[in-house]
Amino acid sequence: MFSQFLQLFLAGVAQGCVYALVALGFVLIYKATETVNFAQGDLMMLGAFFGLTASAILGWPYWAAILFAIVVMAVVGMLIERIVIRPVLGYPTFTVVMITIGVGYILRGVVTMVPGWGTETYSLKTPFGDAVLRFGGAVLAMEQLATIALTAALCLVLYLFFRFAKLGVAMQATSQNQLAAYYMGIPVQRVNMLIWGLAAAVAAFGGILLAPVAFVHSNMGFIGLKAFPAAVVGGFGSVPGAVVGGLIIGVVEALAGFYLPEGFKDIAAYVVVLVVLLFMPSGIFGETARKKV
Amino acid sequence: MTIPILQLANVESNYGPVQALRGVSLSVAEGQIVTVLGANGAGKTTTLKTISGIIAPLKGQVKFRGADIQGHSPDTIVRAGIVHVPEGREVFPLLSVEDNLRMGAFIRRDADGVAKDLEAVFGYFPILRERAKQEAGQLSGGQQQMLAIARALLARPALILMDEPSLGLSPKLTKEIFDIVVRINRERGVTILLVEQNAHMALKIADFGYVLEVGRIVMEDTGAKLAEKDDIKEFYLGMKAAGTRGARRWKKKKLWR
Ligand SMILES: Nc1ncnc2c1ncn2[C@@H]1O[C@H](COP(=O)(O)OP(=O)(O)O)[C@@H](O)[C@H]1O
Numbered sequence: 220m221f222s223q224f225l226q227l228f229l230a231g232v233a234q235g236c237v238y239a240l241v242a243l244g245f246v247l248i249y250k251a252t253e254t255v256n257f258a259q260g261d262l263m264m265l266g267a268f269f270g271l272t273a274s275a276i277l278g279w280p281y282w283a284a285i286l287f288a289i290v291v292m293a294v295v296g297m298l299i300e301r302i303v304i305r306p307v308l309g310y311p312t313f314t315v316v317m318i319t320i321g322v323g324y325i326l327r328g329v330v331t332m333v334p335g336w337g338t339e340t341y342s343l344k345t346p347f348g349d350a351v352l353r354f355g356g357a358v359l360a361m362e363q364l365a366t367i368a369l370t371a372a373l374c375l376v377l378y379l380f381f382r383f384a385k386l387g388v389a390m391q392a393t394s395q396n397q398l399a400a401y402y403m404g405i406p407v408q409r410v411n412m413l414i415w416g417l418a419a420a421v422a423a424f425g426g427i428l429l430a431p432v433a434f435v436h437s438n439m440g441f442i443g444l445k446a447f448p449a450a451v452v453g454g455f456g457s458v459p460g461a462v463v464g465g466l467i468i469g470v471v472e473a474l475a476g477f478y479l480p481e482g483f484k485d486i487a488a489y490v491v492v493l494v495v496l497l498f499m500p501s502g503i504f505g506e507t508a509r510k511k512v
Numbered sequence: 513m514t515i516p517i518l519q520l521a522n523v524e525s526n527y528g529p530v531q532a533l534r535g536v537s538l539s540v541a542e543g544q545i546v547t548v549l550g551a552n553g554a555g556k557t558t559t560l561k562t563i564s565g566i567i568a569p570l571k572g573q574v575k576f577r578g579a580d581i582q583g584h585s586p587d588t589i590v591r592a593g594i595v596h597v598p599e600g601r602e603v604f605p606l607l608s609v610e611d612n613l614r615m616g617a618f619i620r621r622d623a624d625g626v627a628k629d630l631e632a633v634f635g636y637f638p639i640l641r642e643r644a645k646q647e648a649g650q651l652s653g654g655q656q657q658m659l660a661i662a663r664a665l666l667a668r669p670a671l672i673l674m675d676e677p678s679l680g681l682s683p684k685l686t687k688e689i690f691d692i693v694v695r696i697n698r699e700r701g702v703t704i705l706l707v708e709q710n711a712h713m714a715l716k717i718a719d720f721g722y723v724l725e726v727g728r729i730v731m732e733d734t735g736a737k738l739a740e741k742d743d744i745k746e747f748y749l750g751m752k753a754a755g756t757r758g759a760r761r762w763k764k765k766k767l768w769r
Pocket residue numbers: 527530531532550551552553554555556557558559
């Protein structure tokens with residue numbers, strides 16, 4: 220009974236890690252440019268395809284494939300900012316949002332046209348295989364444990380980066396007061412471009428972690444529809460909030476899928492959003508109350 | 513005579529259809545404190561924004577140490593040695609005081625020099641050392657103004673543009689801050705272009721002053737002489753000249769505002 224719960228919980232946390240990583244991308248970009256990037260899920264999908272290519276097609280080791288996907292996606296993110304986002308800055312938010320939706324569509328379309336990718340479904344091999352860890356009566360998949368450990372490691376790296384690195388602090392500064400950043404000689408546009416790169420790289424990491432569980436497919440980016448609520452639950456605009464929100468939704472979903480009637484799993488994310496927003500209108504880590512006037 | 517550190521020649525700047533500067537010419541000699549006085553809406557802030565590259569002028573030149581800088585990006589201009597302390601402080605509210613100061617030094621690579629300047633700045637504003645770990649948004653208005661000036665100093669500028677540092681501060685705090693501005697000018701040799709509505713304080717510390725009215729310079733002289741002029745006394749220093757009739761005063765005042 221308890222071991223079953225533990226297994227479900229762990230699966231939920233692992234799935235939640237992926238939501239968290241995609242949600243993190245939403246938040247980073249939102250804080251920097253006040254734009255919701257609806258292509259975030261598709262960036263994750265594209266990252267997974269690059270990881271797949273390096274690992275399954277080129278035969279690179281798992282870790283090299285991760286690194287490859289992250290680097291390529293960072294460049295893709297920066298190019299998207301430079302080519303389609305920067306020219307429409309200052310236009311109504313609606314315009315920018317439409318453009319990100321368009322970018323998502325294009326990425327999905329392009330992936331199906333690439334020879335070797337197409338509309339097939341692939342699975343990405345990890346070094347963990349089917350290994351399990353027995354804990355009490357519970358059987359815990361190594362893959363899930365690895366997903367959790369890797370996400371935690373990435374979060375730690377990001378925390379240290381934002382807290383201590385000059386560029387990380389400058390990214391925070393730019394999203395808090397863009398005009399002041401200009402006054403300090405921070406190259407704001409370049410910083411925003413780097414944030415898009417970072418968001419895409421984090422999404423790629425999520426895609427690779429998701430790949431062994433959910434298979435690589437051109438439509439896997441629709442997971443963004445669950446990561447978005449995760450960002451909202453955390454208080455859109457809060458980095459730790461995105462992580463916590465992702466984990467909550469992952470766990471609730473996993474438990475709902477087992478203990479509640481069929482169908483609840485799919486709406487669990489939105490039920491969580493409704494409940495949380497009812498009691499905390501600006502999300503768990505909402506900053507609106509503390510923002511300057 | 514040496515070339516001025518900063519020179520504006522017939523600068524015109526606009527916000528869309530609104531022309532805010534209609535040909536501003538002024539020059540700032542190295543090592544001095546120069547003030548630009550003017551009523552609300554005269555174009556003082558726009559002048560500073562045009563110098564620091566936030567706004568590109570429609571026409572005219574901005575020369576820094578003899579080289580054209582008009583229309584250059586703000587980060588190029590900070591690197592060249594001009595830092596703007598904006599109206600309303602504009603600190604990074606959720607960053608600590610210390611991180612705000614670090615951002616002032618964003619363009620610098622000399623960690624040792626930055627550490628030294630940080631000490632120097634804490635010397636001018638001891639309260640900032642006490643509050644180093646606090647979020648800047650939690651500081652009082654006066655402390656935020658000190659932070660904004662300190663942050664600018666960390667870029668190690670040759671010229672600081674200061675936009676109404678006295679705004680919203682008590683006379684006592686204003687005096688405190690102006691005293692430090694003078695010290696910074698004397699001790700660190702930083703040239704200061706100070707924009708103010710508080711003419712009284714500004715003229716006291718300025719070597720030279722300009723009066724800006726609806727986007728044009730209408731008067732210029734040494735600080736001491738400007739303080740003696742009747743118009744300045746009347747409209748900026750609030751001293752009513754004997755015998756001036758109310759109606760005339762009102763009419764003139766309207767022109768200034
Ligand atoms: N962002 C803006 N958009 C449109 N007009 C502006 C803007 N900022 C200032 N102005 C106009 O430009 C003129 C000069 O403004 P400003 O330079 O801020 O004056 P000051 O700093 O002397 O009070 C004013 O008429 C003001 O209304």
